[in-house]
Amino acid sequence: MRSLASRWGTFALIMLLTVSLAPSVLAEEKPLVIASIPSLAEIVKEAFGDSVRVEILVPLGVDPHEYQLSPEQVEKAQSALVIVTTGGHLPAEKKLRELSEKGEISAKVLGIEDYQKEGFRFVEKSWMGGSNEHGTWMDPNNALAIAKATKEALIESDPRNKDVYEREYGVFEERVRTIVEAYKVIFENMGKKKAIIELPAHQYALNWLGVKVVDAIKPEEEAPAKSVDVLLSAVEDVDFIVYSKNSPDPLKNAAMELSQRSGRPLANIVYMWTNEEYTKVLEENTAEILKALSSQESQPKTVELKQGVSEIYVLLAMIIGIVLGFAVGMFIKE
The missing domain is CATH 3.40.50.1980 (Nitrogenase molybdenum iron protein domain)
Known part of the structure; x- marks a missing residue:
């Protein structure tokens, strides 16, 4: 009898522990x-x-x-x-x-x-x-x-984890704002720039940098794409052309043809992706724009006015990564 009572006692204890621990286990999910x-x-x-x-x-x-x-x-x-x-x-x-x-x-x-x-x-x-x-x-x-x-x-x-969410978001915000401020200095010194984009989504990758979009190869989701011949008149007033390497071939080919016929450089901008941090894509996109502008500025027609400028922009873009790493590291330590 004692053995049976002991077993029931052990079972009851296990059940009590299971019930009492369940909420904390679930809360950790x-x-x-x-x-x-x-x-x-x-x-x-x-x-x-x-x-x-x-x-x-x-x-x-x-x-x-x-x-x-x-x-x-x-x-x-x-x-x-x-x-x-x-x-x-x-x-x-x-x-x-x-x-x-x-x-x-x-x-x-x-x-x-x-x-x-x-x-x-x-x-x-x-x-x-x-x-x-x-x-x-x-x-x-x-x-x-x-x-x-x-x-x-x-x-x-989930108010119990408020501090966790606040802390994680704070690190992300600091990282993003550091990138924005770093590139803002570069683009302000470059003056007003203009571009033709392949798709409407590309506008947001340019707007925060102060780059004005003059036209779009595909103006809207439901609208047909414009022909290269139609866009050639508008491209005379722009500094570069934006496209995405993973776009449908007709759109991508139109951007490449427009670049080839106009002599304006291309910038490959990503707006749909996976398995890569947002801030990394943000930096890569902006580096693509800088690369295109550096190429445009190094052309013979602007050498006398812009001599050495493209090299400065490239150098600044290279050191931004170091600055970002240091700034975010200091933020985390604090």
């Missing part, structure tokens, strides 16, 4: 943040590190304007804490917003109104008018607004 596209996922990953799990709705290489949610993704969304969208105009994002309004998912679905509270802004499409909704995250100020709105949503849903 990282909250799930779902991002609608890979680029936003990289912002969240870099901004919050290992404090969250991040999953993507629309895989890289799939047109997000055509993608529909699968039943498995809807089920996954039910366990998310926060859902980060491009603003809510994509079909998958609209569906998630609808599910949220019906109470079928409890996650906070972030949209433009949340980002605008943190400083997010659209830019005007200078080639045709109207707000540009494409590639907004490539403006680092918008990326910070998206990350900050995510931070606020995480804190609201």
Whole structure:
């Protein structure tokens, strides 16, 4: 009898320990943040590190304007804490917003109104008018607004880890602002620059640097691409042409032909990517622009006025990495 009582006592103790420990074990599970596209996922990953799990709705290489949610993704969304969208105009994002309004998912679905509270802004499409909704995250100020709105949503849903989210976001913000300030000095000294872009999303990679977009090869998602012959008159007034190596061949080839026929240099800009930190892509894109401008400035027609300038810009771009590393390192130590 004693043996049986002892066994029951041990079993009861184990059960009590299991019940008492369960909440703390569950609490240690990282909250799930779902991002609608890979680029936003990289912002969240870099901004919050290992404090969250991040999953993507629309895989890289799939047109997000055509993608529909699968039943498995809807089920996954039910366990998310926060859902980060491009603003809510994509079909998958609209569906998630609808599910949220019906109470079928409890996650906070972030949209433009949340980002605008943190400083997010659209830019005007200078080639045709109207707000540009494409590639907004490539403006680092918008990326910070998206990350900050995510931070606020995480804190609201998981206040116990407020200090963690604040600290992680603070490091990310410092890193981004250091990049912005470093390149701002360079571009202010270069004067006003102009470009023709391949796609509307490229505008946000240029606007924060003070580069004006004169025209776009494909003006809008639904609009047909312009011919090279039509763009040749506009290219006379620009310093370089922006394209993406992973764009559809017709668009990419048009940008290359325009560059070849006009003599204007190309800058390869990335706005959709995965498995690479946002700040690294930001630096690489800006380095591409500097490279194109250095090439343009070293042409014979500008040598007398710009002698030595391109070399200075290249040197400054090279040392920015060292400055960034030092600045972020000091911030973390503090």
